[in-house]
Amino acid sequence: MKHKILFLPGDGIGVEVCRETRKIIDWLNEKLGLGFVIDTALIGGAAYDASGTPFPPETLEKAKKADAILLGAVGGPKWENLDYSKRPERGLLGIRKELGLFANLRPAIVFDELADASTLKREVVSGLDILIVRELTGDLYFGQPRGVETLPDGTRRGVNTLVYTSPEVQRIARVAFDLAKKRGKKLCSVDKANVLEATEMWRQEVQKIGDSEYPEIQLSHMYVDNAAMQLVRNPKQFDVMVTTNVFGDILSDCAAMLTGSLGMLPSASLGDGSHAGLYEPVHGSAPDIAGKNIANPIATILSFVMMLRYSFSLNAEADIVEGAVKSVLAKGFRTADIVQPGMKKLGTNEMGDVIIKELDSSLALAAVNKIKA
Numbered sequence: 001m002k003h004k005i006l007f008l009p010g011d012g013i014g015v016e017v018c019r020e021t022r023k024i025i026d027w028l029n030e031k032l033g034l035g036f037v038i039d040t041a042l043i044g045g046a047a048y049d050a051s052g053t054p055f056p057p058e059t060l061e062k063a064k065k066a067d068a069i070l071l072g073a074v075g076g077p078k079w080e081n082l083d084y085s086k087r088p089e090r091g092l093l094g095i096r097k098e099l100g101l102f103a104n105l106r107p108a109i110v111f112d113e114l115a116d117a118s119t120l121k122r123e124v125v126s127g128l129d130i131l132i133v134r135e136l137t138g139d140l141y142f143g144q145p146r147g148v149e150t151l152p153d154g155t156r157r158g159v160n161t162l163v164y165t166s167p168e169v170q171r172i173a174r175v176a177f178d179l180a181k182k183r184g185k186k187l188c189s190v191d192k193a194n195v196l197e198a199t200e201m202w203r204q205e206v207q208k209i210g211d212s213e214y215p216e217i218q219l220s221h222m223y224v225d226n227a228a229m230q231l232v233r234n235p236k237q238f239d240v241m242v243t244t245n246v247f248g249d250i251l252s253d254c255a256a257m258l259t260g261s262l263g264m265l266p267s268a269s270l271g272d273g274s275h276a277g278l279y280e281p282v283h284g285s286a287p288d289i290a291g292k293n294i295a296n297p298i299a300t301i302l303s304f305v306m307m308l309r310y311s312f313s314l315n316a317e318a319d320i321v322e323g324a325v326k327s328v329l330a331k332g333f334r335t336a337d338i339v340q341p342g343m344k345k346l347g348t349n350e351m352g353d354v355i356i357k358e359l360d361s362s363l364a365l366a367a368v369n370k371i372k373a
Contacts, residue, residue: 070279096269108255118257135168187242193221206221263338
């Protein structure tokens with residue numbers, strides 16, 4: 001069976017980390033005959049340079065035909081002076097909106113081998129496994145009215161609108177409750193209900209869904225400022241967290257640093273199943289290190305692991321790739337962002353190569369043979 005994957009390398013290190021993930025896909029095709037077919041398209045700054053828009057129509061057309069999408073990163077100082085509508089980030093927001101990808105899943109998992117890489121004490125982060133579910137198509141990023149206007153007296157006024165409807169809240173809540181059901185049966189909904197009416201409505205709607213449809217899930221609510229503090233103070237109190245677009249953007253990056261590096265964290269953006277899911281590393285385009293062969297490709301590889309699970313239900317294959325990553329880390333291989341004394345520092349290409357080498361080990365091949373059987 002053919003699985004069509006659209007690669008959107010984008011800008012900066014996106015090209016490099018996607019290249020290393022391609023090695024993993026080629027290995028799976030060769031060893032397991034999975035039949036992944038890869039196409040590519042432009043998005044972000046690279047798309048603007050080529051076509052004058054960060055989200056070309058042909059990219060959208062390819063995305064609608066794909067079974068899953070892997071995105072590298074978008075943005076960089078090169079395009080910061082463009083009109084707002086032409087900036088690279090509009091391509092990312094555009095594809096999320098056009099494909100109806102309303103649920104962003106961002107796991108924050110601390111591998112035992114990397115517990116000392118966190119800026120927090122080992123006992124605070126060791127064994128950490130949080131899943132943040134971020135609503136992705138509403139809030140200040142999309143609400144209307146928006147923009148900057150000049151008033152009659154010459155004063156400039158900027159406006160962004162935080163807006164949600166009850167169906168939008170209910171659908172993201174159900175995604176989070178369903179995920180909590182498969183994990184620790186705990187869900188914390190994050191809002192600012194004490195001062196923002198829109199998020200007071202959010203809290204009420206999440207509570208209604210919990211009471212009527214998920215009585216077995218332990219539901220709690222927390223203000224976003226307290227949630228940010230608690231992520232640093234006692235992160236293991238959380239299992240699944242669900243929150244708004246803006247709050248999720250901030251909290252997921254905060255949780256990311258609990259793990260030691262943004263270069264380790266994947267994400268998935270999912271919709272109702274009518275279009276492909278989009279998978280991308282949490283890190284940005286990092287233009288300061290682009291082309292220097294020092295970026296960490298593991299977050300992108302783990303994003304592909306999420307793709308195997310969520311888009312293709314290939315859980316055994318996902319376990320093989322994830323196991324190879326863990327084994328490489330256990331053997332002391334590191335990229336510059338997570339290197340520690342006594343560890344072996346590798347470049348982007350070399351990290352991809354050692355993961356492939358680990359996949360070729362007898363243990364991984366035994367798992368492959370089991371799948372074939």
